[in-house]
Amino acid sequence: MPDGSFAHPQQRQFNPYTDNGGTILAIAGADFTVIAGDTRQSEGYSIQTRYAPKVFRLTDRAVLAVNGFAADGNMFVKKVKQRLEWYRHAHAKDMPLRAIARLIQTMLYAQRFFPYYVYNILGGIEEDGTGAVYSFDPVGSYEREACRAAGAAQSLVQPFLDNQIYFKNQKAAAGQTHPTHLPLSDVLSIVIDSFTSATERHIEVGDGLEIFVVVTKGHSPQGLESIRNVQEVTTRADTDRMFVIRRELKKD
Amino acid sequence: MDHFPTNWGRPRNDAFDPYGTYPIHQRPATKDNFAEGVQRTQQPIVTGTSVLAIQYKDGIMMAADNLGSPPPFLPLTQSDRILSAASYGSLARFKDIQRLHQVGNSTVIGASGDMSDFQAIQSLLDEVVIDEFTQGDGHDLGPAEVHEYLSRVMYSRRSKIDPLWNSILVGGFRDGKRFLGYIDLLGTTYSSPSIATGYGAYIAIPILRSAVDGRVDELTEENARNLLHECMRVLFYRDARSLDKYQIATVNASGVHISDQVHLDTSWSFAEGIRGYGAQTQ
Numbered sequence: 001m002p003d004g005s006f007a008h009p010q011q012r013q014f015n016p017y018t019d020n021g022g023t024i025l026a027i028a029g030a031d032f033t034v035i036a037g038d039t040r041q042s043e044g045y046s047i048q049t050r051y052a053p054k055v056f057r058l059t060d061r062a063v064l065a066v067n068g069f070a071a072d073g074n075m076f077v078k079k080v081k082q083r084l085e086w087y088r089h090a091h092a093k094d095m096p097l098r099a100i101a102r103l104i105q106t107m108l109y110a111q112r113f114f115p116y117y118v119y120n121i122l123g124g125i126e127e128d129g130t131g132a133v134y135s136f137d138p139v140g141s142y143e144r145e146a147c148r149a150a151g152a153a154q155s156l157v158q159p160f161l162d163n164q165i166y167f168k169n170q171k172a173a174a175g176q177t178h179p180t181h182l183p184l185s186d187v188l189s190i191v192i193d194s195f196t197s198a199t200e201r202h203i204e205v206g207d208g209l210e211i212f213v214v215v216t217k218g219h220s221p222q223g224l225e226s227i228r229n230v231q232e233v234t235t236r237a238d239t240d241r242m243f244v245i246r247r248e249l250k251k252d
Numbered sequence: 253m254d255h256f257p258t259n260w261g262r263p264r265n266d267a268f269d270p271y272g273t274y275p276i277h278q279r280p281a282t283k284d285n286f287a288e289g290v291q292r293t294q295q296p297i298v299t300g301t302s303v304l305a306i307q308y309k310d311g312i313m314m315a316a317d318n319l320g321s322p323p324p325f326l327p328l329t330q331s332d333r334i335l336s337a338a339s340y341g342s343l344a345r346f347k348d349i350q351r352l353h354q355v356g357n358s359t360v361i362g363a364s365g366d367m368s369d370f371q372a373i374q375s376l377l378d379e380v381v382i383d384e385f386t387q388g389d390g391h392d393l394g395p396a397e398v399h400e401y402l403s404r405v406m407y408s409r410r411s412k413i414d415p416l417w418n419s420i421l422v423g424g425f426r427d428g429k430r431f432l433g434y435i436d437l438l439g440t441t442y443s444s445p446s447i448a449t450g451y452g453a454y455i456a457i458p459i460l461r462s463a464v465d466g467r468v469d470e471l472t473e474e475n476a477r478n479l480l481h482e483c484m485r486v487l488f489y490r491d492a493r494s495l496d497k498y499q500i501a502t503v504n505a506s507g508v509h510i511s512d513q514v515h516l517d518t519s520w521s522f523a524e525g526i527r528g529y530g531a532q533t534q
Contacts, residue, residue, distance in 0.1 A: 016410050018438055041442050046453050048434070049442040050465075071407055071439035114411070 017069050017117045018043055021204030023151035024054055024065035025194060026123040027165060028131035030181040031216040035063040035123035035133075036191050037151075038199070038249060039208035041070055050207035050251060058084055059094040060239040062124035063212045064104075067151035068138070069117035076116045080104060097124045101134040101142060108140035115139050119150040125240045129216045131181075146181075153198035153205050160197070164190050184213070185223030192247065199249045206252070211245040296366035296417040298322065300351045301494050302452030303362035304483055305421045306460055307430045307445045307468045308476035311504030312423035315480040316362045317488075318513060319495035320346035344495065352501045354508045356381050358426040359395040360501040361402070364449040365418035365437070373416060376405065395424025395431035395503075399441070407439025419449035425503045430468075448483075451491045456483040473502070485516050 024037040041052035055065045056077050064080065066073035083103060087095045095103070101122055108116060120136040135148040147165045149157035162168040167178040182190075191211060199206040215221045217240045224230055227245055234241045298320045305314040321344050351370070352362045355377050363370040380401065384392055393401075399422040409416050415437040422433045433443045445468050446460035463479050464471060471479075480500060488496050496516040502509045 014413060014415060016413060016415075016438065018440065020440065043440070046457075048440075049444040049447075051444075052442050069438075071403075071410075071441065074441065075407060075439070 020070040021152045022067055023153040023198055023205050024067045024121055025149045026121045026133040027147040027187050028133045031219040032184050033123040033131035033214050034187050034191055035065050036211040037065050038205050040206050042204050055210050055212055062097050062100050065121045067119045072116040073118045076118055096127050105140040105142050112139050121148050121150055124214050125216050153202040156198050157194045206249045209247040209249050213243040215241045298367045300364045301491055302448055302450040303364050303421050304448045304452050304456050305423050305432055306464050307432050308471040309469055311425035312430055312432050313476045314360055314362045314423050314501045315484055315498055316351040317495040317498040318349055320349040320367045321493050352499055352510050355398050356393045359398045359424035360503050360508055362421045363418045369416040369418050394426035395422055398422050399433040402435045403441045406435050410439050421447055455487055455490055459483055488516055
C-alpha cells in the first residue's frame with residue numbers, strides 16, 4: 001500500500017489472461033460457408049499490430065476462427081492442427097467437420113478449470129455437402145447454426161445477422177416465404193457490411209478483413225466473380241474449393 | 253492440502269464415543285510445504301524501460317537505453333522496505349545495463365521488464381544456440397525460430413502462473429527476409445513493421461508508424477538510425493525512468509551489429525519559460 005500501512009493484508013495477483021479484441025463471423029449457405037475475421041490485434045487502447053490472422057484453414061473443407069485471448073487462441077489452433085495431422089496419419093483421410101467440432105469440444109472442456117479464453121467458430125462443408133457453422137464457448141459448449149458472430153463486436157453484428165439471415169422481425173411478402181438459404185453474393189455483402197459497420201462503431205475492430213469461402217465440390221462459386229482480391233487456396237482438384245478474400249478496413 | 257481427516261479438527265464424535273475408547277492412529281506430522289503457497293515472481297524488481305524496433309530496407313534496427321531501475325509502481329512490502337533502506341527507492345540504479353542481446357548469427361533480442369528474468373532468458377537461448385551448433389548439421393536458428401521458441405517458453409511459464417516478467421522484441425534478417433516480432437509475459441505474440449514496448453508503445457509508436465508503415469522498402473539505414481535516435485530523445489524527455497545513453501542493434505545481410513553506447517544531447521532551456529519547471533515569477 002502506498003501509505004505504508006499494513007492494516008490490511010495486500011493481495012496482488014498475476015492475471016494470466018488479457019483481451020486482444022477483434023471480431024469473427026461465419027455464415028453457412030446451402031452449398032458453401034463463409035468464415036471471416038478482422039486482422040487487428042489490440043490490448044487496451046493500443047493497437048499491437050494491424051495484421052494478425054484470426055481465421056485458419058484446418059483441412060480442405062474446414063476453417064476455424066478464434067477470438068479472445070490471442071496467446072491462447074494461437075496455442076489452441078496449433079494443438080487442433082496437430083490432432084488433425086495425427087488423425088490424417090492414422091486414417092489416411094481428413095477428419096470430417098462434425099468430428100472436428102466434437103474434437104474441439106473435448107479439447108476445450110479438458111481445460112475446464114484453466115480455460116482457453118477463446119471463442120471459436122468452426123465453418124466448412126459437412127459430409128453431406130451442406131454448409132455448416134459450429135460455434136463454441138470457451139469451455140466447449142457448442143451447437144450447429146446457420147450463422148454466428150463472436151468477439152468484441154458480437155453485440156453489434158449478431159442482431160444484424162438475426163435480421164438479415166434469420167429474417168427476424170421481417171414479414172415475408174404476401175403469399176411468399178423467407179428463403180432458408182441465401183446465395184453467396186448476398187452472404188458476402190452481408191459479411192462485408194457487418195465488418196465495415198463494426199469498424200465504424202467499435203474501436204477494437206478494423207485494419208483488415210480476411211474472408212474464407214468454402215464451396216462444396218462440384219458446385220460453382222457463383223457470386224465470387226464480382227469480388228476483387230479473391231485468391232483460390234484449393235490444394236487438390238477433387239475436393240471442395242476454398243477461397244480467401246482480403247480487404248482493407250478503416251485503420252482509425 | 254492435508255489429506256489426513258484426523259487433522260481436520262475434532263477427530264472423534266463425543267456423543268458416539270465419549271471416552272475415546274476407539275483407537276485412533278498416530279497422527280502424522282502436519283508440516284505442509286505448500287501451506288503458505290509457492291512464492292513466485294509477483295512483480296518485477298529491477299526493470300528496463302522501452303525497447304524500440306523497426307524494419308527498414310536492408311533489415312531491422314532495434315534500440316534500448318542502458319538503464320536498469322526499480323519500476324515506478326513498485327509497491328513497498330515488508331521485505332522490500334528492508335531492501336530499499338539498504339539500497340534504492342526510485343533511484344536510477346544500474347546505468348550500464350545492456351538490454352540488447354545477440355542470438356546466433358542473424359538475430360537480436362531486446363527486453364524490457366525484469367532484468368533478472370531477461371538474464372535467465374539469455375542463458376536459456378545461449379544454451380539452445382550451443383546445442384544447435386554442436387549438432388554440426390549446418391542448420392542454425394534464425395529470428396523466426398528464436399521468436400517461436402521464446403513464445404513457447406513465455407506461454408508455458410504464464411500457464412504455470414510463474415511468468416517471466418518481460419516484453420521481448422525479436423528482430424533479424426535471414427535468407428533475404430526481415431523479421432520483427434514481439435512476445436510478452438502472457439505469451440502474446442505478433443509481428444509488425446514497427447514495434448515498441450513499455451512507454452514506447454504510447455510515445456514512440458505514433459512517430460514510428462507514420463514514418464515506417466508502407467515505406468519499409470524505401471527506408472535507408474541512415475533514415476532508420478536517425479528515426480530511432482529521435483524517438484529515443486523524445487522518450488528520454490518524457491519517460492522518467494529512461495536514460496540518455498542507449499545502444500542500437502542492426503541486423504542485415506552482413507550480420508548482427510550492436511553499437512557502442514550512444515549519448516543523446518538534450519536541451520532543457522525551454523523549461524525555464526514553463527511555469528512549474530524553472531524559477532517561479534509568481
